[in-house]
Amino acid sequence: MNDSAFPSDLAPKALANTSVLDRLQERWKTIVIVLPFVWLLVFFLAPFFIVAKISLAELEISSPPFTAMIEWVDGTIVTIRLVFDNFIYIFEDPLYSKTYLNSIKIAFISTLLALLLGYPISYGIVRSNPVTKQLLLFAIILPFWTSFLLRVYAWMGLLADQGTINNLLISLGLIETPLRMLYTEFAVYVGIVYTYLPFMILPLYANMEKLDVTLNEAAADLGSGPINTFFKITLPLTMPGVIAGALLVFIPATGEYVIPDLLGGGNVQMIGRQLYNEFARNIDWPVAAAVAIVLLLILVLPMAIYQYYQGRAAERI
Amino acid sequence: MVSQSNDRADTAKNALNDEKPLLQIRNVTKKFGDFTAVNNVDLDIHSGELFCLLGGSGCGKSTLLRMLAGFETPTSGQILIESKDMSGVPPYQRPTNMMFQSYALFPHMSVEKNIAFGLQQDGINRSEIKDRTQNMLKLVELQGYEKRRPGQLSGGQRQRVALARALVKEPKLLLLDEPLGALDKKLREQTQFELMNIQYKVGVTFVVVTHDQEEAMVLSDRIAVMDKGAFIQIGSPTEIYEFPKNRFVANFIGSANIFEGRVIENTSKSLKITTDLGEVELKQSSTLTVGSTVYLGIRPEKISIDKDASSKKQDFTTSGVVEDIGYLGNTSRYKVRLDQGTLVDVTAQNHLRPQNRSHAFSWEENVSLHWDASNVMLLTS
Numbered sequence: 001m002n003d004s005a006f007p008s009d010l011a012p013k014a015l016a017n018t019s020v021l022d023r024l025q026e027r028w029k030t031i032v033i034v035l036p037f038v039w040l041l042v043f044f045l046a047p048f049f050i051v052a053k054i055s056l057a058e059l060e061i062s063s064p065p066f067t068a069m070i071e072w073v074d075g076t077i078v079t080i081r082l083v084f085d086n087f088i089y090i091f092e093d094p095l096y097s098k099t100y101l102n103s104i105k106i107a108f109i110s111t112l113l114a115l116l117l118g119y120p121i122s123y124g125i126v127r128s129n130p131v132t133k134q135l136l137l138f139a140i141i142l143p144f145w146t147s148f149l150l151r152v153y154a155w156m157g158l159l160a161d162q163g164t165i166n167n168l169l170i171s172l173g174l175i176e177t178p179l180r181m182l183y184t185e186f187a188v189y190v191g192i193v194y195t196y197l198p199f200m201i202l203p204l205y206a207n208m209e210k211l212d213v214t215l216n217e218a219a220a221d222l223g224s225g226p227i228n229t230f231f232k233i234t235l236p237l238t239m240p241g242v243i244a245g246a247l248l249v250f251i252p253a254t255g256e257y258v259i260p261d262l263l264g265g266g267n268v269q270m271i272g273r274q275l276y277n278e279f280a281r282n283i284d285w286p287v288a289a290a291v292a293i294v295l296l297l298i299l300v301l302p303m304a305i306y307q308y309y310q311g312r313a314a315e316r317i
Numbered sequence: 318m319v320s321q322s323n324d325r326a327d328t329a330k331n332a333l334n335d336e337k338p339l340l341q342i343r344n345v346t347k348k349f350g351d352f353t354a355v356n357n358v359d360l361d362i363h364s365g366e367l368f369c370l371l372g373g374s375g376c377g378k379s380t381l382l383r384m385l386a387g388f389e390t391p392t393s394g395q396i397l398i399e400s401k402d403m404s405g406v407p408p409y410q411r412p413t414n415m416m417f418q419s420y421a422l423f424p425h426m427s428v429e430k431n432i433a434f435g436l437q438q439d440g441i442n443r444s445e446i447k448d449r450t451q452n453m454l455k456l457v458e459l460q461g462y463e464k465r466r467p468g469q470l471s472g473g474q475r476q477r478v479a480l481a482r483a484l485v486k487e488p489k490l491l492l493l494d495e496p497l498g499a500l501d502k503k504l505r506e507q508t509q510f511e512l513m514n515i516q517y518k519v520g521v522t523f524v525v526v527t528h529d530q531e532e533a534m535v536l537s538d539r540i541a542v543m544d545k546g547a548f549i550q551i552g553s554p555t556e557i558y559e560f561p562k563n564r565f566v567a568n569f570i571g572s573a574n575i576f577e578g579r580v581i582e583n584t585s586k587s588l589k590i591t592t593d594l595g596e597v598e599l600k601q602s603s604t605l606t607v608g609s610t611v612y613l614g615i616r617p618e619k620i621s622i623d624k625d626a627s628s629k630k631q632d633f634t635t636s637g638v639v640e641d642i643g644y645l646g647n648t649s650r651y652k653v654r655l656d657q658g659t660l661v662d663v664t665a666q667n668h669l670r671p672q673n674r675s676h677a678f679s680w681e682e683n684v685s686l687h688w689d690a691s692n693v694m695l696l697t698s
Binding site: 232 | 419424
């Protein structure tokens with residue numbers, strides 16, 4: 001202690017100072033973590049409970065158009081009404097189960113198409129020279145500069161019977177009568193894949209950027225041809241990007257409303273459209289809320305799978 | 318250990334006498350745009366050799382190695398392995414394996430799977446893969462680490478997995494890109510000998526790329542010193558160190574004091590050269606004409622340093638003043654300013670423990686230097 005470089009009266013002070021700093025830093029950590037939690041609590045969890053509450057009410061011609069859950073008389077609770085009829089209705093009416101399944105099918109196929117398109121695009125971007133890379137990434141993000149709605153309307157113009165594509169094909173003499181594209185499932189696929197492709201490409205790009213090219217060389221050196229190397233090395237190592245991209249496409253695509261409404265017309269039943277109909281046309285808030293809750297539960301499943309894989313990947317490293 | 322190193326020398330010698338070299342590099346040139354990475358090199362490597370490509374960064378040694386592995390295609394020239402032309406043969410069909418500088422271990426596979434990967438590509442049956450993988454793990458002393466992933470290993474362990482993975486296919490030619498570059502000094506020295514032992518055990522021909530001259534000296538049967546894409550000198554470590562061809566090699570391998578001189582007499586048996594330090598007579602034949610400029614080199618450890626000028630009788634004696642001392646523990650390095658004004662490096666062993674922390678020589682002390690003419694190296698520019 002006597003050999004210490006600091007005079008003994010200075011040492012405790014210095015210690016106290018650092019501990020105050022440390023405590024501040026500790027508090028900062030707490031603040032940084034708590035803020036997003038508060039945000040989610042206020043803007044996600046609270047609305048969710050409100051929706052859940054509405055889903056357990058009954059339709060009523062009033063404002064708001066549903067029955068109250070709790071009845072109060074003189075500050076005491078008289079009755080609590082929880083109505084499960086809406087859920088039973090959704091499960092019993094085949095329209096809803098068919099619409100849910102159709103939504104999932106369309107979202108799943110769209111995700112697969114986006115992956116098949118997005119994977120080679122991402123790979124190409126990662127492998128291109130730095131200048132081209134920036135340019136290509138910019139091109140991927142560029143569509144966001146225009147309103148989403150406007151872009152979907154543009155697709156209506158392209159796909160319509162008298163639209164750009166049909167006119168072009170007819171003028172080239174490839175077809176005689178216009179192809180029916182708009183208001184078909186095909187148009188919905190085109191719309192969803194087109195809209196959500198960047199959400200597939202960007203996480204894939206971020207993942208592939210970290211991929212070490214020498215691993216491919218090492219595989220080749222050990223006797224593995226290009227195709228085998230892709231399936232044994234590249235694909236497994238880019239799986240986190242594939243999963244992230246697939247979820248970013250699948251989840252919003254399942255609940256998509258605008259694209260099936262504008263490009264699918266009445267011919268493509270998706271749950272987002274059904275939800276809107278219940279809410280805005282039938283003014284049946286409780287059923288709309290129940291539809292939303294069931295949709296959420298369906299989507300939580302892939303999210304949970306994703307979280308599980310993320311956790312496992314983190315464990316590995 | 319002694320007998321083994323003799324064996325090594327014998328196999329290398331036998332290999333050199335062998336008629337057919339394992340690897341033939343014929344006038345290979347590699348250009349990247351305007352830049353010539355490898356410039357018209359020619360080389361034979363025989364079976365069982367441990368050959369080093371030595372040079373600074375950007376000298377083309379790695380590019381040459383990558384051409385042998387098949388990752389780069391020569392702009393012109395030919396590479397033959399066992400007399401078979403390798404042009405157009407992709408890496409996955411070559412009888413070579415490479416150990417990468419970064420090791421390039423597959424992060425999503427266990428140690429065992431990393432090593433087995435190459436064997437699986439050849440469609441070898443499971444039990445044989447298991448046996449050979451186990452043998453490799455034993456060879457690199459990594460038994461018990463089968464299930465670990467590369468991320469859970471230390472640098473030295475990863476290096477050994479990389480070596481095992483490259484060796485398990487029993488390649489004709491093993492290419493090693495800075496195999497010890499990522500290890501710390503102590504581990505590197507230890508691993509150098511392990512690498513030599515493994516090469517001896519498996520009998521595979523090694524071509525090692527390194528920038529570390531000490532590593533090249535310890536490992537190699539032969540070394541090719543490279544600069545600007547070309548071979549400057551090819552020879553055994555002793556040849557390269559004791560008989561460097563020119564100033565570049567003399568300076569790159571170890572260090573050398575170099576003096577400029579002029580040939581004043583050339584008989585068939587000896588060469589008389591005049592320098593700033595006086596005349597030197599070298600007992601070697603040469604084609605140098607009288608009047609031509611030459612360079613003479615003398616290694617710092619081949620100069621003896623003394624306080625007393627008359628104590629030793631050697632071919633050459635001069636005197637100077639100690640200007641700087643570098644104490645390295647086992648040796649000391651002195652910078653001596655000669656009376657003519659030239660600064661000379663001298664290395665001396667510290668045989669005795671100095672008293673009172675003083676070195677054998679101190680700053681500003683007058684000393685005399687001696688060396689034998691036989692230690693003088695004749696260098697071209």
